[in-house]
Amino acid sequence: MARPTPDPHLVFPAMPEDLPRLDVAVAPENPLDLLRSWWETVIERGALDPQYVTLATASATGVPSSRTVQLLAVEDDALLFTTNAGSRKGVEISQTGRAAVSTFWRESAQSVNITGDVVWADDAESDERFAGESRAVQASRSVSFHGLPLSDEIDQLERFAALRDGEDAIPRPDYWRWLRIVPDAVTFWEGHPEALNRRVHYRRVDGVWTREAIQA
Ligand SMILES: Cc1cc2nc3c(=O)[nH]c(=O)nc-3n(C[C@H](O)[C@H](O)[C@H](O)COP(=O)(O)O)c2cc1C
Known part of the structure; x- marks a missing residue:
């Protein structure tokens, strides 16, 4: 029997009519103000996990890769994330100093693509942010290193439980870090x-943002 596949005509996303339309004439000067406003709106509308976004990096020789990560905050000039600095993405970020982020929010038919330093x-x-995590998260960061082979899962689970259930403070592993993407290009898309x-x-060129409407 043929497997059901999504019908692209049925699922084509179109913005709810009560949301303000993207208008280059009145868009804010700082795109992160618009990103924050879109993000807050989809959260208010009960969007399913709007904080999970795609983070793309490239190796020094230009080999691309992408994965899902959690967008922790939209600040005035940056997006905040956390990761393992020794993971593939962490190494590539340290090599190139660059990354790109893509979002898509079904509930609002909006998408944002961001590139930056x-x-x-x-x-x-x-250290401060790690100290604010739950013991379970601290323990899991401590016993798991993105990308290494999982050669002994029982040993990993035992070390995890010992840390989680212990009483001593769990120090931040030096590979677990927070990072900011400081955008220099941001594209907003809305489905019609x-x-x-x-x-x-x-x-953003020399610290000054310019914007234009482009064909979609
Ligand atoms: C819903 C979801 C949220 C995730 N959040 C993060 C995150 O915030 N930071 C992170 O490093 N990895 C996160 N991951 C795991 C990454 O997708 C990825 O497996 C891991 O970071 C290793 O990626 P890399 O080997 O390409 O560097 C998340 C995965 C999913 C599915």
């Missing part, structure tokens, strides 16, 4: 009925 948080900030979608593209 990456700045690792200093040890003091990462009949596929006449709309985009606004922002670019």
Whole structure:
């Protein structure tokens, strides 16, 4: 029997009519203000996990890779994430200093694509943020290293439980860090009925943001 596949005509996303339309003339000067406003709106509307986004990196020789990560905060000039600095993405970020992020929110038929420089948080900030995590999260970060073979799962589970159930403070492993993507290009996309979608593209040059409507 043929497997059901999504019908692209049925699932084509179109913005709810009560949301404000993307309008380059009145869009904020700072694209992160618009990103925050879109993000807060989808959260208010009960979107399913809007904080999970795609983070793309490239190796020094240009081999791309991407994965899902959690967007922790939209700050005035940066997006905050946390990761293992020794993971593939962490190494690539350290090599190139660059990363890209993509979102898609079904509930609002909106998407945002971001490219920027990456700045690792200093040890003091990462220590403070790590101290604010639950013991289970701290323990799991301590016994798991992204990308290494899982050669002995029982041993890993035992070390995890011992840390989680112990009483001593769990120190942050030096590979577990927070980072910020400081965008220099941000493109907002909104889905319209009949596929006449709309985009606004922002670019930052010498610290100044410019924006234009582009065809979608
Ligand atoms: C819903 C979800 C949320 C995730 N959040 C993060 C995260 O915030 N940071 C992170 O490093 N990995 C996160 N991961 C795991 C990554 O997708 C990935 O497996 C891991 O970071 C290793 O990636 P890399 O080997 O490409 O560097 C998340 C995965 C999923 C599915």
